[in-house]
Amino acid sequence: MKSLVLASGSPRRADLLTQLGYQFSIVKPNIIEQQQPSESAPAYVERLAREKAEAGLQLLSAPAVVIGSDTLLVLNNQVLEKPRDKAHFMSMFQALSGATHEVLTAVAVTNGEQTRTIRVSTKVSFKVVTTAEMEAYWHTGEPADKAGGYGIQGIGGRFVTTINGSYFAVVGLPLYETEQLLTSFGLVSAFGSTV
Numbered sequence: 001m002k003s004l005v006l007a008s009g010s011p012r013r014a015d016l017l018t019q020l021g022y023q024f025s026i027v028k029p030n031i032i033e034q035q036q037p038s039e040s041a042p043a044y045v046e047r048l049a050r051e052k053a054e055a056g057l058q059l060l061s062a063p064a065v066v067i068g069s070d071t072l073l074v075l076n077n078q079v080l081e082k083p084r085d086k087a088h089f090m091s092m093f094q095a096l097s098g099a100t101h102e103v104l105t106a107v108a109v110t111n112g113e114q115t116r117t118i119r120v121s122t123k124v125s126f127k128v129v130t131t132a133e134m135e136a137y138w139h140t141g142e143p144a145d146k147a148g149g150y151g152i153q154g155i156g157g158r159f160v161t162t163i164n165g166s167y168f169a170v171v172g173l174p175l176y177e178t179e180q181l182l183t184s185f186g187l188v189s190a191f192g193s194t195v
């Protein structure tokens with residue numbers, strides 16, 4: 001059986017893949033994340049996941065199955081990624097406050113011969129967040145490396161009123177769909193197959 005490699009620098013993704021019962025090593029490919037002018041958000045998130053998996057495979061010398069993933073937010077037809085700085089975070093959070101946004105996560109798996117991609121959409125609603133709350137949240141350091149500037153699994157969970165979809169996809173890797181995809185490449189979890 002080919003070995004599994006996670007192409008990601010995200011500690012959350014490593015934790016979630018471990019939670020699924022897979023053993024894997026990690027590579028960290030460098031991908032330029034830039035949405036093309038005519039590219040839809042679903043096409044963009046899928047492309048990034050695919051590019052991460054395929055660039056990860058290029059870094060290896062032995063055959064492997066490589067998994068890559070990307071998470072972004074969509075609000076009013078606009079893609080929100082990680083905050084560049086505090087001002088960017090504050091403007092993103094003004095827009096998220098009291099509103100419902102969509103979190104898109106794509107997962108791509110490649111073995112060099114073929115690449116398969118899945119995409120999961122989750123609706124997340126926020127309470128109205130005051131400027132003081134935003135300021136305090138920024139200073140916790142949690143927002144900086146997260147799409148939309150929040151972590152639902154951390155302090156950011158206090159802003160979430162409802163979620164409709166996959167919690168794990170919001171954190172960075174949808175468990176059910178990821179296992180389906182890995183199983184289709186012949187990789188079985190240490191906990192056995194659920195498929």
Ligand SMILES: Cc1cn([C@H]2C[C@H](O)[C@@H](COP(=O)(O)OP(=O)(O)OP(=O)(O)O)O2)c(=O)[nH]c1=O
Pocket residue numbers: 007008009010012013052069070071072082103145146147148150151152153156170171172
């Ligand atoms: C919305 C949300 C995002 N996130 C994280 C998941 C992703 O790590 C990150 C989105 O950025 P990504 O560009 O998808 O991932 P990354 O740069 O962290 O890691 P890599 O590309 O190397 O795999 O935001 C949370 O942890 N919690 C949340 O609630």
